[in-house]
Amino acid sequence: MVRLPAVALWLALLAPEQPTLAADAPKERQPPLRWAADAEGGAPYICKDPKNPNLYVGFEVDLAAALEKELGRRIEFVQYDFKSLISGLQRGDFDLAMNGIEVTPDRVKAVRFTRPYYVYSLQLVVRTAETRIGSIEDCKRLGATVGTLEDTAAERLLDQEHISKKVYGNQVEPYVDLELGRVDGVLLDLPIASYLARPNPKLKFVGPAIAPGYYAIAFRKNQELLAAQFDAALDRLAQQGKLRQIYEHWHIWNKLQEQLANGEHVDDFLRESGRQWTFDRYFPLLLEGAAMTVWLTFSSMLLAMTLALPIALMRLYGPAPVRLLATVYVEFFRGIPVLLLLYFLYFGLPVIAETYALPVSLKLQPVLAAILGFGLNYAAYQAEIYRTGIASIPVGQWEAGASLGMTRLHIFHRIILPQAIRVILPPSTNDLVALFKDTSIVSIIAVEELTKEYQILAKSSLKYLEIGLVTALLYLLMSVPLGHLSRYLERRWGKGR
């Protein structure tokens, strides 16, 4: 009952597909395709028409109109948050996404891209008065901060080049902050720079166009047929010079666009670049990340331990106000997420310095901010471990020392602390291993430790599993010896009880 019609439907779909769509299908009866993009501050891609807020303008609006004509099918615009375009597409909220979406290896895995419709490059923009920065290398050398848009090729390039970055949710704000001096440069796609920065006399382009890439239209993987129609339509638009017309109208045409007519396919290009990430190419980068992880862990722990002992002693033996101070410290730093603390130290402090016109900029280097954040956070935990450890030594030991004429300091140093260390050691090494893995969250302030390195490499090479396993192995190679070290120390210090 069910099977027969199903098979019949399959056959009907398979055989006469092409001619049906091209010729016979009544164009008006097909439902319009839903096209998602983010029109918020989205010029020159798509934004509201200043003359008539009910309409949208932009080169992608013109491109959609040309495609509509070419395909004989209506395309309807849907407003959608830029960051969620890929997930929204996969959820089926709309049929296609076209919004300056850069073709990247990780996205190729997730969606079916059409052939490219624009070759973008990245353009560095600085203030007109700027003299030090002439290229992206200068930014790296000077430790300059560069603004960019979240989850774009530009952001990834800044990460790869270890350039300190400031990431924005839309493309207008970076240029505003650049003018105000909050960032030293802005790296974004050329169409954005052309539209938002070139007309601004306070800003200028510097350096060559960097790292060209493609914009393409994204479909769901199972929409092969529809995507193929768009491929063909885009090819025709390129051959006919329609694309050039549109881009020239928006002042974004350049020589790079000529390759669009050559019909190069993005997937091949990307698979080729993925193959180049061999073990001996990515492993040294992972090792670099691992070294950063170890450095972060031990520096933070050293800071935490140094802070924790005075805090514990203040809580145990200080006069009431000092005790209260130490308690507030512990409760505060134990009570806030370390992520929030890192954000505050890295992004918040400079804002405070600026707002109150402090004589220091408080712009911490990412690694310093990370060590400080973890150090302050773990000091709270360590202080509690120390406090309970020290308090667990019977008061009789203090009295025995006192009756021998020893001073309080001496009793603490020679009698109490050596015994307390045995109590303190196991939970402390536990903390160390926890910290070791916690460091993976510092990627949010652009520190490239092991996990961040993995993310970058995996996205660039598509070898999620292979590089993931190597990364996990590196973590284990480091954390297992830590566990052994702690057991060894417990045995060594545990003797005599």
Place this chain on the structure above:
Amino acid sequence: MNADMQVAISHLTKRFGQRLVLDDVSLEIDAGQTVALIGPSGAGKSTLLRSINGLNTFDEGEIRVGSHTLLPNRSHHGCPGARQVRRLLGMIFQDFQLFPHLTAIENIMEAPRCVLGLSPADAHQRAMRLLDRVGLGDRAGAYPQELSGGQKQRVAIARAMAMEPRGLLCDEITSALDPELKGEVLAVLEDLKREGLTLILVTHEIGFARRAADRVVVLAEGRIVEDGPPGQVLDEPQMPRTQQFLSQMLI
């Protein structure tokens, strides 16, 4: 010589909250005397002993040891007076309070090294001599948990003696020991008495008090009820409170 080591307690009063633990206690102990403090539990014996060592504060009265004076309501932490008194009178605890992370000999060497500033060699020599004296020369490298209770207490005595005090305060130092181990500790005390040390003992060992003490002081409800030579106090007690206590001890 003797006068500079006299222990003179006058009008000592100590309260724990509402409870009067020591009630106007006065007592003078001459150098070289062996005094047994006996009495029912809760009488304030240990509190009195700890007060002499500056481990307790007290509310009224004063304690003089030689030329040093402890005054009421004063924390003795870091108080030079208390430190001087402790140099003259060592203290032995019921539960030993050896330092568990140090060996027997390290326990003994610690204070001479850090308080008296002895060289490691001198401290070691002194500690070895004392260990031999308490019969533990062969256990120098043992950690406290490897020693029996009697051995621990003998190490604790050697530790106190290493500071060369003029007397020892002993707080029920055989109470935590099995009967067969008490003898070895009491023998050490008798040896020290012969050397002329002042010994103030809180004890339940009536037999030892009779044999070794020069003087027995009975404390009950925070007051001294009887004070005299052992033959008199233990065998012909004058006060009903002493008679009552001793009859309970003999049951």
